Amino acid sequence: MNPFTVLDGLVAPLDRANVDTDAIIPKQFLKSIKRSGFGPNAFDEWRYLDVGQPGQDNSKRPLNPDFVLNQPRYQGAQILLTRDNFGCGSSREHAPWALEDYGFRVLIGPSFADIFFNNSFKNGLLPIQLGADEVDELFRQCAANEAYRLKVDLAAQTITRPDGKVIAFDIDAFRKECLLNGWDDIGLTLRHADKIRAFEAQRRAEHPYYFA
Amino acid sequence: MEAQTLYEKLWSSHVVHQEADGTALIYIDRHLVHEVTSPQAFEGLKLAGRKPWRVSSIVATADHNTPTDHWDQGIQDPVSRQQVETLDANIREVGSLAYFPFKDERQGIVHVIGPENGATLPGMTVVCGDSHTSTHGAFGCLAHGIGTSEVEHVLATQCLLQKKSKTMLIKVDGELGRGVTAKDIVLAIIGRIGTAGGTGYAVEFGGSAIRALSMEGRMTICNMAIEAGARAGMVGVDETTIAYLKGKPFAPAGEHWDKAVAYWRTLKSDEGARFDKVVELDAAAIQPQVTWGTSPEMVVTVNDRVPDPAQQSDPVRREGMERALKYMGLEANTPMTDIRVDQVFIGSCTNSRIEDLREAAAVAKGRKKADNVRRVLVVPGSGLVKRQAEAEGLHEVFLAAGFEWREPGCSMCLAMNADRLEPGERCASTSNRNFEGRQGAGGRTHLVSPAMAAAAAVAGHFVDVRTLG
Numbered sequence: 001m002n003p004f005t006v007l008d009g010l011v012a013p014l015d016r017a018n019v020d021t022d023a024i025i026p027k028q029f030l031k032s033i034k035r036s037g038f039g040p041n042a043f044d045e046w047r048y049l050d051v052g053q054p055g056q057d058n059s060k061r062p063l064n065p066d067f068v069l070n071q072p073r074y075q076g077a078q079i080l081l082t083r084d085n086f087g088c089g090s091s092r093e094h095a096p097w098a099l100e101d102y103g104f105r106v107l108i109g110p111s112f113a114d115i116f117f118n119n120s121f122k123n124g125l126l127p128i129q130l131g132a133d134e135v136d137e138l139f140r141q142c143a144a145n146e147a148y149r150l151k152v153d154l155a156a157q158t159i160t161r162p163d164g165k166v167i168a169f170d171i172d173a174f175r176k177e178c179l180l181n182g183w184d185d186i187g188l189t190l191r192h193a194d195k196i197r198a199f200e201a202q203r204r205a206e207h208p209y210y211f212a
Numbered sequence: 213m214e215a216q217t218l219y220e221k222l223w224s225s226h227v228v229h230q231e232a233d234g235t236a237l238i239y240i241d242r243h244l245v246h247e248v249t250s251p252q253a254f255e256g257l258k259l260a261g262r263k264p265w266r267v268s269s270i271v272a273t274a275d276h277n278t279p280t281d282h283w284d285q286g287i288q289d290p291v292s293r294q295q296v297e298t299l300d301a302n303i304r305e306v307g308s309l310a311y312f313p314f315k316d317e318r319q320g321i322v323h324v325i326g327p328e329n330g331a332t333l334p335g336m337t338v339v340c341g342d343s344h345t346s347t348h349g350a351f352g353c354l355a356h357g358i359g360t361s362e363v364e365h366v367l368a369t370q371c372l373l374q375k376k377s378k379t380m381l382i383k384v385d386g387e388l389g390r391g392v393t394a395k396d397i398v399l400a401i402i403g404r405i406g407t408a409g410g411t412g413y414a415v416e417f418g419g420s421a422i423r424a425l426s427m428e429g430r431m432t433i434c435n436m437a438i439e440a441g442a443r444a445g446m447v448g449v450d451e452t453t454i455a456y457l458k459g460k461p462f463a464p465a466g467e468h469w470d471k472a473v474a475y476w477r478t479l480k481s482d483e484g485a486r487f488d489k490v491v492e493l494d495a496a497a498i499q500p501q502v503t504w505g506t507s508p509e510m511v512v513t514v515n516d517r518v519p520d521p522a523q524q525s526d527p528v529r530r531e532g533m534e535r536a537l538k539y540m541g542l543e544a545n546t547p548m549t550d551i552r553v554d555q556v557f558i559g560s561c562t563n564s565r566i567e568d569l570r571e572a573a574a575v576a577k578g579r580k581k582a583d584n585v586r587r588v589l590v591v592p593g594s595g596l597v598k599r600q601a602e603a604e605g606l607h608e609v610f611l612a613a614g615f616e617w618r619e620p621g622c623s624m625c626l627a628m629n630a631d632r633l634e635p636g637e638r639c640a641s642t643s644n645r646n647f648e649g650r651q652g653a654g655g656r657t658h659l660v661s662p663a664m665a666a667a668a669a670v671a672g673h674f675v676d677v678r679t680l681g
Contacts, residue, residue: 016535017528018407018507022647027628031277031291033251033298035360051635051653054291083528085408088441089645090626091343092249093359111408114443115343119359172375173233185361186260189369192229192237196371199228199239200266209464209472210241210336211268212309 002124003182007105008151009078012069013142019082020089021116025098029054038094039101043069073146081138082109086127087116096123106152108159110135121175122185126154128169154180215482217379218448219414222354222479226337228371237371241336241353245272245308245363246322247299248628249341253364254302263306265370270308271331274299275321276628278314280591280618287314292629306367310462312595320594320620323347323561327431328596330460334449334476339366344561344644346437349446350430351453352479354414356443377444378412378488381481383419386495391678393571394429395563395642395661397421397493398436399501403511405491410442413489416481417447421495427456428567435562436644439508448480502548502674503646503659505536510646512548514664514676520544539648540656541636548674551658554637556588556669557651558615558662560625563642564593566600568662572642573606575666575677581614582672588615589631591623615669627652640668 029041031054040058045051047070049062063070069077080099086109087095096119099107107120107127120127130138141161142148151160154176159167178185189196204211216224229237250272257264264270277292279285287293296314303311310331312319318329323344326332338348338355341363348355358372366372382401402409415437422430430447437445447453454473457463464472499513510533512519521533521544537544542551558564558572569592581588590610592598598620601607607617624631625643633639633655642665643650646657660668667677 015528015531017532020507020645020647022626022645022650026649026653027626030248030628031289031295033255033295035252035256045649045653085411085441088407089343089438089647091341091357091359093252093341093361096359111411113408113441114411115357115359115438119361122359122361172235174231174235174373185373186262186365186368189237189365189371189373192371193369195229196237196239196265196369200370203239207335207472207475209468210333212462212464 001122001182001184004105004124004126004154004179006151006153007078008149009105010074010076011079011081011142011148011150012074012077013081013139014068015083015139017083018085018088021087021092021095022089024087024095025092026052028052030092030094035097036101038098039103042098042102043067076103078103079106079108079150079152080104081135081142082107084109084111086112088113091115093119096120096125100125108135108138121179124179124182126152126179128159130167130169134167215485217481217485217487218352218416218446218479219354219377219379222335223376226354235373235375238337238374240339240366240370240372241269242271242331242338243269243366244322244326244338244340244345245270246276246340246342247274247295248276249360250302250363251295251298252360253367256364257367262368264367267307268309269370271310271326272299272303272308273312273319273322273325274314276622276626278621279629280621280623280631283315283619317595320597321561321564321622323435324564324593324597327351327427328460328594330457330463333457333463334453334479339372343438344435346443346445347431347435347561349434349437349444350427352446352449352476354444354446357438377414380410380413380415380442380489380491381487382415382417382491384417384421384493384495385419386421388421388495388498391663392498392500393661393663394425394432396498396501397495398433399503399508399511399659400493400498402436402440402508403501404493405440407439407507407509408441410437410440413442414444414446415440415442417445422447423450426567427452428565431565432562436508439644449476500661500664500676500678502664504540504542504548505533506539506646506648508644508646508659510536514548514674516548518542518544518546518548549676550673552584552638552673553640553668554586555633555639556585556665557624557639557641557643558665559589559591559593559623560643561593562644563662564591564597566597568642569597569601569606572662572666573609575663575680576613576615576670577609579613579670581669584672585669588669589618589624590615591618592620594620613670624651626650640665640674
């Protein structure tokens with residue numbers, strides 16, 4: 001996983017609540033057995049006017065001019081503003097894979113669905129939860145200013161707006177450490193292999209019927 | 213000792229290690245695996261030169277991509293076939309407790325085959341790369357969906373990194389009315405607390421109406437906990453749980469059975485246990501539910517009308533409602549019973565078990581599919597469910613009514629196989645998600661119970677199943 005430290009990035013707004021993972025990456029693209037290459041199909045049904053299929057040349061497909069991420073001013077965005085319950089529905093990790101492959105590194109919203117939230121951290125994608133009023137203000141500023149950028153500093157846990165205001169955000173200490181260092185979860189967990197073995201042996205003795 | 217909730221008991225019996233910020237390593241007893249969310253995990257494991265920690269925890273099946281007809285022709289879509297064959301190869305290489313591949317007589321939806329084979333047991337932690345893993349919580353276990361990175365993590369370490377959730381009790385007391393089912397209870401719950409109402413919580417379902425449900429009904433409710441935002445839903449163990457498990461292939465037997473049952477009987481919330489949040493519903497007041505929009509929380513009773521966004525004061529919500537109505541091709545204030553359907557889907561990990569099929573068949577018996585309904589798919593949850601239904605003659609009821617009787621799988625719940633809606637088609641579906649495009653690009657989904665789906669199939673539009681007699 002790529003470490004995340006500081007990002008000064010262009011912001012794009014996706015002003016709707018309950019964006020589900022079916023919308024982020026439709027099911028036909030889940031047939032892939034790879035982890036990469038989902039970016040061109042992120043938000044496929046909103047982004048294109050035709051129905052997408054795996055293996056297409058996406059550069060030749062008709063874009064939906066009404067979809068916000070297709071607007072010229074948001075090309076190259078790395079920070080996505082979202083509304084409540086972003087990432088709800090299916091546990092497909094293809095959703096954060098698609099967002100990351102599209103170019104996003106930070107998501108900012110009032111709330112995220114649990115499984116999506118977890119999956120994001122595993123892929124160097126930082127979801128930041130802010131108060132609804134803070135998010136509203138970011139939506140307003142983003143709409144009012146072309147080339148609106150935010151600076152996200154993970155170590156300091158701050159977002160700095162162009163007007164100089166600094167917004168603090170919360171993150172679990174363990175997740176922060178993993179993301180800052182780009183650590184592999186599995187490697188970290190295996191440091192506790194002896195503890196896992198001991199736990200397992202005891203559980204097997206107490207509840208042998210779980211180990212049939 | 214302080215009174216504990218079921219969740220606290222399950223959590224504390226699985227903590228292997230805890231970090232200073234509360235992040236814990238949780239031991240995983242059962243790992244369910246299917247073809248869509250596992251290939252990248254197996255590949256990651258191999259690339260890192262790691263071996264699975266305990267293959268006897270793995271129960272696998274192919275369900276999402278598999279066709280539900282013409283099994284003699286195999287899987288036609290080459291991309292789907294490759295994914296299923298990749299699972300075959302991965303399981304062949306690493307091993308498992310059980311594998312039910314495509315065409316196996318016990319193949320089926322992963323959340324149907326686990327319980328019916330006794331591979332899901334009370335007191336376990338159960339994970340799967342699928343959000344509807346919450347289903348298994350019906351057995352008094354801690355069960356939730358995980359992403360593919362976590363699938364790899366569980367394969368490699370038999371553990372998951374987790375933070376303890378808050379606890380919520382959803383208490384449904386009283387007696388359900390005739391024609392009202394577990395599906396209506398859970399849709400009513402989601403209508404009440406919203407699709408993010410359970411975010412951050414482990415939800416326990418309790419109360420006399422839940423206790424009165426069969427295991428099938430409890431699974432339907434826990435299945436949709438995720439639709440209320442809760443990763444895990446659960447029901448305490450009682451005699452219904454124990455009776456269901458006795459004699460199942462992977463359930464303990466003999467001396468082990470007695471020992472297990474003694475432990476399982478403790479797996480319920482203690483008297484006086486404190487929950488962070490309690491929500492109460494009156495079962496008698498719950499009516500048959502139908503969703504009208506593109507989120508499961510957009511739900512009304514069948515005798516209501518399509519809601520009017522003009523009545524909504526919150527601008528984000530109002531816009532969401534307007535967008536949903538546009539997508540669904542509906543006008544505000546239309547009576548739900550005026551909405552005609554093009555297809556009906558009876559199946560999915562929510563409602564494809566034997567009891568669901570019995571409920572649908574009871575409505576279909578002696579009736580015919582309405583002419584305006586293009587297709588009614590009945591897709592049993594597993595090969596075992598299919599055979600049981602056929603032994604009871606349910607398939608003949610469906611076929612006589614003009615419904616199609618298919619092979620088991622996820623089918624049109626998410627339309628990864630050939631079963632799908634055409635753009636603009638409207639469907640009464642017993643599945644769990646009415647998201648845009650879920651059942652096919654441009655398709656319009658209304659979530660209902662199996663009885664209400666069968667009623668819509670014979671009436672050609674939504675109808676209160678209680679009025680069919």
